[in-house]
Amino acid sequence: MRSEIGREGQHERSFIEKARRAQIIESAVAVISEAGYAKASLARIAQHAGISKGVISYHFDGKHELMEQVVEQTYTAVAENVVRRVLSASTAREMVRTHIMAVAEFMRARPAHLRALGEIFVNLRNDDGSLRYGVAASEPIYRGLEDLFRGGQADGEFRDFDPRVMAVSLQASIDSMFGYWAAYPEHDPEAHARELADIFDHATRAEPRTDESAAPQ
Amino acid sequence: MRSEIGREGQHERSFIEKARRAQIIESAVAVISEAGYAKASLARIAQHAGISKGVISYHFDGKHELMEQVVEQTYTAVAENVVRRVLSASTAREMVRTHIMAVAEFMRARPAHLRALGEIFVNLRNDDGSLRYGVAASEPIYRGLEDLFRGGQADGEFRDFDPRVMAVSLQASIDSMFGYWAAYPEHDPEAHARELADIFDHATRAEPRTDESAAPQ
Amino acid sequence: MRSEIGREGQHERSFIEKARRAQIIESAVAVISEAGYAKASLARIAQHAGISKGVISYHFDGKHELMEQVVEQTYTAVAENVVRRVLSASTAREMVRTHIMAVAEFMRARPAHLRALGEIFVNLRNDDGSLRYGVAASEPIYRGLEDLFRGGQADGEFRDFDPRVMAVSLQASIDSMFGYWAAYPEHDPEAHARELADIFDHATRAEPRTDESAAPQ
Amino acid sequence: MRSEIGREGQHERSFIEKARRAQIIESAVAVISEAGYAKASLARIAQHAGISKGVISYHFDGKHELMEQVVEQTYTAVAENVVRRVLSASTAREMVRTHIMAVAEFMRARPAHLRALGEIFVNLRNDDGSLRYGVAASEPIYRGLEDLFRGGQADGEFRDFDPRVMAVSLQASIDSMFGYWAAYPEHDPEAHARELADIFDHATRAEPRTDESAAPQ
DNA sequence: GATGAATGAGTCTTCATTCAT
DNA sequence: CATGAATGAAGACTCATTCAT
Numbered sequence: 040m041r042s043e044i045g046r047e048g049q050h051e052r053s054f055i056e057k058a059r060r061a062q063i064i065e066s067a068v069a070v071i072s073e074a075g076y077a078k079a080s081l082a083r084i085a086q087h088a089g090i091s092k093g094v095i096s097y098h099f100d101g102k103h104e105l106m107e108q109v110v111e112q113t114y115t116a117v118a119e120n121v122v123r124r125v126l127s128a129s130t131a132r133e134m135v136r137t138h139i140m141a142v143a144e145f146m147r148a149r150p151a152h153l154r155a156l157g158e159i160f161v162n163l164r165n166d167d168g169s170l171r172y173g174v175a176a177s178e179p180i181y182r183g184l185e186d187l188f189r190g191g192q193a194d195g196e197f198r199d200f201d202p203r204v205m206a207v208s209l210q211a212s213i214d215s216m217f218g219y220w221a222a223y224p225e226h227d228p229e230a231h232a233r234e235l236a237d238i239f240d241h242a243t244r245a246e247p248r249t250d251e252s253a254a255p256q
Numbered sequence: 257m258r259s260e261i262g263r264e265g266q267h268e269r270s271f272i273e274k275a276r277r278a279q280i281i282e283s284a285v286a287v288i289s290e291a292g293y294a295k296a297s298l299a300r301i302a303q304h305a306g307i308s309k310g311v312i313s314y315h316f317d318g319k320h321e322l323m324e325q326v327v328e329q330t331y332t333a334v335a336e337n338v339v340r341r342v343l344s345a346s347t348a349r350e351m352v353r354t355h356i357m358a359v360a361e362f363m364r365a366r367p368a369h370l371r372a373l374g375e376i377f378v379n380l381r382n383d384d385g386s387l388r389y390g391v392a393a394s395e396p397i398y399r400g401l402e403d404l405f406r407g408g409q410a411d412g413e414f415r416d417f418d419p420r421v422m423a424v425s426l427q428a429s430i431d432s433m434f435g436y437w438a439a440y441p442e443h444d445p446e447a448h449a450r451e452l453a454d455i456f457d458h459a460t461r462a463e464p465r466t467d468e469s470a471a472p473q
Numbered sequence: 474m475r476s477e478i479g480r481e482g483q484h485e486r487s488f489i490e491k492a493r494r495a496q497i498i499e500s501a502v503a504v505i506s507e508a509g510y511a512k513a514s515l516a517r518i519a520q521h522a523g524i525s526k527g528v529i530s531y532h533f534d535g536k537h538e539l540m541e542q543v544v545e546q547t548y549t550a551v552a553e554n555v556v557r558r559v560l561s562a563s564t565a566r567e568m569v570r571t572h573i574m575a576v577a578e579f580m581r582a583r584p585a586h587l588r589a590l591g592e593i594f595v596n597l598r599n600d601d602g603s604l605r606y607g608v609a610a611s612e613p614i615y616r617g618l619e620d621l622f623r624g625g626q627a628d629g630e631f632r633d634f635d636p637r638v639m640a641v642s643l644q645a646s647i648d649s650m651f652g653y654w655a656a657y658p659e660h661d662p663e664a665h666a667r668e669l670a671d672i673f674d675h676a677t678r679a680e681p682r683t684d685e686s687a688a689p690q
Numbered sequence: 691m692r693s694e695i696g697r698e699g700q701h702e703r704s705f706i707e708k709a710r711r712a713q714i715i716e717s718a719v720a721v722i723s724e725a726g727y728a729k730a731s732l733a734r735i736a737q738h739a740g741i742s743k744g745v746i747s748y749h750f751d752g753k754h755e756l757m758e759q760v761v762e763q764t765y766t767a768v769a770e771n772v773v774r775r776v777l778s779a780s781t782a783r784e785m786v787r788t789h790i791m792a793v794a795e796f797m798r799a800r801p802a803h804l805r806a807l808g809e810i811f812v813n814l815r816n817d818d819g820s821l822r823y824g825v826a827a828s829e830p831i832y833r834g835l836e837d838l839f840r841g842g843q844a845d846g847e848f849r850d851f852d853p854r855v856m857a858v859s860l861q862a863s864i865d866s867m868f869g870y871w872a873a874y875p876e877h878d879p880e881a882h883a884r885e886l887a888d889i890f891d892h893a894t895r896a897e898p899r900t901d902e903s904a905a906p907q
Numbered sequence: 908g909a910t911g912a913a914t915g916a917g918t919c920t921t922c923a924t925t926c927a928t
Numbered sequence: 929c930a931t932g933a934a935t936g937a938a939g940a941c942t943c944a945t946t947c948a949t
Contacts (some may be wrong), residue, residue, distance in 0.1 A: 053932075074385050077294060081919065091935050096920060098933090101356035156397075158452050161378050168291055174439035198458070204451040208429035215428030234421040241415070242459040272908080297943060308910050315908095463945065489929080508819055513730060514922060525931050526923085532929095536923065553862035595812050602725050608873035632892070638885040646859035646865030653858050668855040675849070676893040705913075742914050747941060749912090787931065 060098050060108070062088055067109050072151035081105075103171075106163050110172065115153045120145050122183075128179040131191030135243065136236040138184070139213060144234035146217045155218050181206045188243065197243045209239055257418065275357065277315050278326070279305055284326050289368035293375040320388075323380050330369045337362050339400075348408030353453040355401070356430060360449035363434045371435050391424075397425045403458065414460045424454055487623055494532050495535070496522055506585035510596040522560050525561065536604075540597050544606060547586045554579050556617075565625025566669050569677065570670040572618070573647060577666035580651045615640045631677045703715045711759070715737055718760050723802035728812040731755075748835050754822075757814050761823065762802045771796050773834075783844025786894065787887040790864060791834070794883035798867045804868055832857045839894065860890055 052060070066088035071079040081102055085092045099105040121141040128134040144154050161169040184206035191197035212235055220228045283305035288296045298319060302309045316322040338358040345351040363370050380388040403425035408414035429452055439447045500522035505513045515536060519526045533539040555575040562568040579589050597605040618640035625631035646669055654662045703711070717739035722730040732753055736743045750756040779785040786841040797804050801813035814822040835857035863886055871879045 047389070055933075059933085075379070075381055075387070077379060078385065080917075082917080091398045092919090093921090093935060093937095094933080097935095102919065119260045137449075158378075162292075162294060163376075164292055164294070168295065174435050190281050197288050200454065201447075205455060207432050208452060211432030211435075212425035213429040215424050218391050218428075220423050230418075234418045235425060237417065238422060238425055240463075242455045243341055244458075276908090298945090299943070309944085310910055310912095311908085314910095319944065405941090493929090509813075509815055509821075511813065511815070512819065515924090516922070527925090527933095528929085529941055530924065531931095592812075595809075596726070596728060598726055598728070602729065602892050604726070608869050630898035634888065635881075635885045639868050639889060641866050642886060642889055645862040645869075649858050649862030652825050652862075662851075663853050668852045669859060671851065672856060672859055672893045675895075676889045678892075706912075719923085731943085733938080743940090747911080748914095753940065756929085797908095903909055 046086050058095070063090075063095055063098060063105065064109055064112055066214065067105055068113070070153040071109070071158050072154040076162040079158075085140065103163070106159050107171070109155060110159055110163075113156050115147075116149075116152070118141070118179075119147055125181075131187055131194060131196045132240065132244065135191075135239055136188050138187075139209075139236045139239070140232050142213050143216065143228055146220070147228055150217075150221065154221060157214070157218075165219070177210060180210055185208060191243065195245055198245045205239075205243065212238070268327050273315065276311065280312055280315060280322065281326050281329055282309075284322055284468070285330070285368055285372040288326070289371040293379040294360060296375075323376050324388070327376055327380075327393075329364075330373050333366075333369070334359070334362055335396075342404075342421060348404055348411060348413045349457065349461065351404050352408075352426070352456055355404075356426075356453045356456070360432050360433065360445055363437070364445055367434075367438065368387050371438060374431070374435070397427055401426060408460065412462055415462045418462065422456075422460065429455070487522050490532065493528065497529055497532060497539065498526075498543050498546055501539055502547070502586055502589040505586040505592050510592040513592075520658075537597070540593050541605070542686065543589060544593055544597075544610075549582075550583075551576070551579055551585070551615075559621075564629075565621055565628060565630045566674065566678065568621055569625075569673055571642070573643075573670045573673070574666050576647050577650065577662055580654070582664055584651075588655060591648070591652070595670070611644060614644055618643060625677065630680055632679045634677065639677065646672070709750065710745070714741075714746055714749060714756065714793055715760050718865075719758055719764070719802050719806040719818055722809050723805040729807040730809075748848070754814070755811050758822070759851065761810055761814075762805050767800075767803070768793070769830075770794055776838075782845060782847045782893065783836055783895065785838050786842075786860070786890055789838075790887045790890070791862075791883050793864050794867060796880055798870070799880055801868075805872060808869075810867070828861060831861055835860060842894065846896055849896045851894065856894065857889075863889070 063084065067079065070084050070087050074083065081092055081095050083218065084096055084105075088094075094101075099108065120139060121231050124140050124141040125134050130138045160172045160176065161170070176205050181203065185202040187199060188202035188205055189198075192199065193200070216228065216231050216235060220226050220231065280301065283294065283301050285357050287301050287304050293301065298309050298312050301322075302312055305311075312319075312322065316325065330448035338355060342351050343360040345354045377389045378387070378458060379395065380403050398420065402419040405414060405417075406424055409416060409419070413452050433445065433448050437448065482555035497518065500518050501513065504518050506523050509518065511530060515526050515529050519529055522528075529536075529539065533542065539593060555572060558575040559568050559572050562571045574590075585635065592609065594606045595604070597620050619636040622634075622639055626633065626636070650662065650665050654660050654665065704854050714735065717735050718730065721735050721738050728800065732743055732746050735756075737744055739745075746753075746756065750759065755907065772789060775792040776785050779788045811823045811827065814820070816822050832854065836853040839848060839851075839853035839856055843850065843853070867879065867882050867886060871877050
């Protein structure tokens, strides 16, 4: 009901409304994560929540807003969790490793949320057909990682590389860790995360010596 | 159709049929890449091809098969291209670099195909709701990279790491390179590819010395 | 509600209730006149009144009754106004002219009410699908005009014509005056009213002479 | 299907399509005229035509286009019929009378069409909420009548009056004739038409003499 | 081989109404 | 008295599929 952000002039939500919205969002997450975005109709989400279709329309401006809320909620949760832990690390090197491990942990705790997030990212579109959350939605993450990398380079912890490409690649590798685990549930995500941390540790660290270590060709 | 003659295997398709199928596949690629999977209805694909909707149903068993054919065709093209070039390299290290560069090249040559491939990968589902091409579809790639890595490790070119995790991460990083370029067309994909090659060069190569180089924690 | 007390007639409504009903009716008028009948949902009316939807249901038996009340209120106001002024005229000829001018005046004073009235007239239907207010709703007006015309004919002021057809045509012309003004706000309604009075003055008055003035054919 | 006017570059309709469109339009007319615009859902129209809902969407771009087609078809039929007959009259006075009689005739022949026309006129709205056919849609009629009146004034057949107001009033009176007949089916529309012709004959004709004929006040 | 036509299930959304608080 | 919440039916529209020609 009504709109959400920029609450100009109205309406802190009642307790019961917040509860309903939360319930519907959870159902949306569950349905999307199980059946995929395309099959996640309002009917199905309502059915999963045990409510009537109209309730969703009552509490959300439309499917679009519901999806955005799913993203916002999940995203916020991930960010808080991860950022807090990353900031507790002292060196850039440790920060990268912590970032990877923290995301992996969150992923183990809430696989459905992450899956739903992924589905919405690649599917939700604006009216003009453009992706609502494209790569651009990851900008904040890229930016944060870039800063981190630049800091490490300034400190001499990291070698000289393009921080943006490193950020994009790291983020993609983390995402794939989740996807891989989803496909192979017997796979050990923690071990994967540790390996991944090693990979980017080697990829970023300053050259141990002044050898002829640059890439050939 | 697809059943009357020589039903034990495939009947060989007539010239005209092959042409029609190719034409339809190309239109599917174009529409998916422009409008996204969800908006890629048969009607739109037919319109783009300048034919009637019925023709698609005539030449393909259904939308599902059409999508599978799009994947198969594109996939085959990528694989041939990349594999041939990778095999021309002599060391494992060079092979990895060549792999990255070859994919990047293909991607620049056929962005629509890659985009369509991505859309189908994350959207096409079996009747039971499971993803038709999940991570599992990348198994052949993973397998190939694994072998490559293992070879390099045996040769002493590469350090000791989990080849599967490395394969998954590399593949994801390559995919993200494409996605990033799609979102930021002014971004230089070749430079990105070179950076990426450097990243995985550092990530895989044998330790230059017997330092205290392992990651902490 | 509307039933507990004094159920044999109407219970007299409390002050607050009358105020609420008036407020809701005004909002209904405003919304109908701005957005049209089809878009005048209870939700919109409630929103315009700054109250909750339930209130309307509480004070009115349903949308149907609300609409009827809008008609009744407006209709009463028009009738009182016009009738009083018409009766102050002394000849039938002046009465017709006064009738036209009085309606025009009311129309300028309350355009929204007239517009809403019109919308409800052509839209509100009984459960069986028949128009709630069809032409039949204008019977009182027709009747009044008929009497007026007949009086004028008896006095020799008016020529011999069918008073019912004249009444229907006059009323329609008056209504159209309003509609035309609504469509062309720069149009001068008072001039229009004067012209219209002239038209029906010529149409009704007794033949100036005993010419061969009857219509041909 | 596809769009209609401005047939740039495509598509004369097949025989069968024309037939279907005609059939659907007739059903729309019937349903609107019987149940009213608000109840004339695509479902009902389809049911009346004995076809599935989707057929309508297939042959028309949407409900909006269907409604416009109903108007266009009916309008064209009326116009042709009436204009042809009016032009056969020789004096302005006769033309006015013929106009009235011709519309009355058409109205008797196709009451449902006229009723549907009326319903759509006052109900169909553009996306922005404005009436698709407001008074403005009658402009061509007004214009034609105006010319006619001006001609008569120039010839000395008609007295001096505002042709626009006369046109609006005449048209409204004609419309009301139809509405009245619809409400009172036992009413004789031909007699009504004759009376109406008399009314406007008196209203328009030149003053027989130089009496004291101007309106009082 | 190809087409246009038709179907019917499924999509989101709107809405008048009811009800517990 | 008033509210927010919920319902369930009905709305227009989309789409993959089927079929006669």
